[in-house]
Amino acid sequence: MSESLAESVSLEQAKRLFEGSPHGALLGLELVELGESYLIARVPYRPELVGNPETGHMHGGVITTLIDQSCGAAVIRQAGPDARIVTLDLRVDHVRPAEPGHAVYARCECYRMAREVAFARAVAYDTDPDRPVATSMSAFMRLQEESARG
Amino acid sequence: MVDLLNEVHAARDARDFDRLGGLIPYARLIGMRFEADPEEPDGLCIRLPYREDLIGRPGSGSLHGGLLGAFLEHAAIMQILWRAESRVLPRIINFHVDYLRRGAQQETYAEVDIRRQGRRVANVHASAWQTDPRRPVAAARGHFLLSPPEAE
Numbered sequence: 001m002s003e004s005l006a007e008s009v010s011l012e013q014a015k016r017l018f019e020g021s022p023h024g025a026l027l028g029l030e031l032v033e034l035g036e037s038y039l040i041a042r043v044p045y046r047p048e049l050v051g052n053p054e055t056g057h058m059h060g061g062v063i064t065t066l067i068d069q070s071c072g073a074a075v076i077r078q079a080g081p082d083a084r085i086v087t088l089d090l091r092v093d094h095v096r097p098a099e100p101g102h103a104v105y106a107r108c109e110c111y112r113m114a115r116e117v118a119f120a121r122a123v124a125y126d127t128d129p130d131r132p133v134a135t136s137m138s139a140f141m142r143l144q145e146e147s148a149r150g
Numbered sequence: 151m152v153d154l155l156n157e158v159h160a161a162r163d164a165r166d167f168d169r170l171g172g173l174i175p176y177a178r179l180i181g182m183r184f185e186a187d188p189e190e191p192d193g194l195c196i197r198l199p200y201r202e203d204l205i206g207r208p209g210s211g212s213l214h215g216g217l218l219g220a221f222l223e224h225a226a227i228m229q230i231l232w233r234a235e236s237r238v239l240p241r242i243i244n245f246h247v248d249y250l251r252r253g254a255q256q257e258t259y260a261e262v263d264i265r266r267q268g269r270r271v272a273n274v275h276a277s278a279w280q281t282d283p284r285r286p287v288a289a290a291r292g293h294f295l296l297s298p299p300e301a302e
């Protein structure tokens with residue numbers, strides 16, 4: 001309830017944009033929090049996302065996809081809504097498997113925005129933000145108008 | 151409980167590649183396909199047919215970058231199982247994806263190179279390509295743990 005109207009409207013707008021990704025929607029990615037310098041997104045647990053049927057663990061690729069889309073959104077948040085970006089590279093360390101039955105969250109921030117390149121980092125967790133399931137570093141290229149057309 | 155290793159071996163012996171696609175729910179969800187490799191006897195060809203729900207940003211016409219990474223990650227796991235007879239489902243340690251070109255609205259193939267396979271860990275390089283294997287859209291490398299989970 002402490003959110004100002006402006007903040008809640010921009011979260012709604014950002015949610016629409018974020019959740020408008022066709023592939024993000026297939027996995028069920030959701031934007032849940034929009035901070036000044038970070039954002040938090042999640043993927044609710046579903047049996048279709050399982051990578052190991054013996055344990056029920058979510059597939060690592062689902063976490064990769066959550067992190068990629070969320071870090072891209074964090075970069076766009078810093079660069080402005082009209083910015084066009086492409087991912088240069090993305091590294092994910094899977095430090096322990098996510099708890100079956102739980103949503104996985106990704107807290108992402110764009111910690112350096114240069115003229116042409118942006119750098120982001122992310123921590124993914126299930127029940128406790130202090131016990132990550134994955135950590136990630138990524139770099140993005142900002143497209144110039146000319147190359148954006150190609 | 152599914153015994154994955156036995157399932158993979160049974161599928162290989164029976165040349166029943168469709169069975170591989172059904173083993174892992176996530177691979178089924180994104181529509182990964184497994185087939186005999188036309189260029190390599192006993193090889194496994196892994197591809198991802200194009201679908202609209204694999205697109206990243208609406209209107210961009212480009213495959214989701216995270217999906218390309220995930221596709222390569224799962225292709226690596228399946229090739230380790232297929233070729234190297236790991237006793238357990240390989241568990242991802244880390245994965246680093248370089249994005250080289252836009253993933254167009256086309257079928258994507260995965261080429262997997264198991265650089266080293268020890269008893270406990272495998273090092274894998276993989277690349278995703280569409281029309282020309284020499285022009286990959288993404289290239290990745292990663293490590294997978296092959297030892298059984300501690301709890302077992």
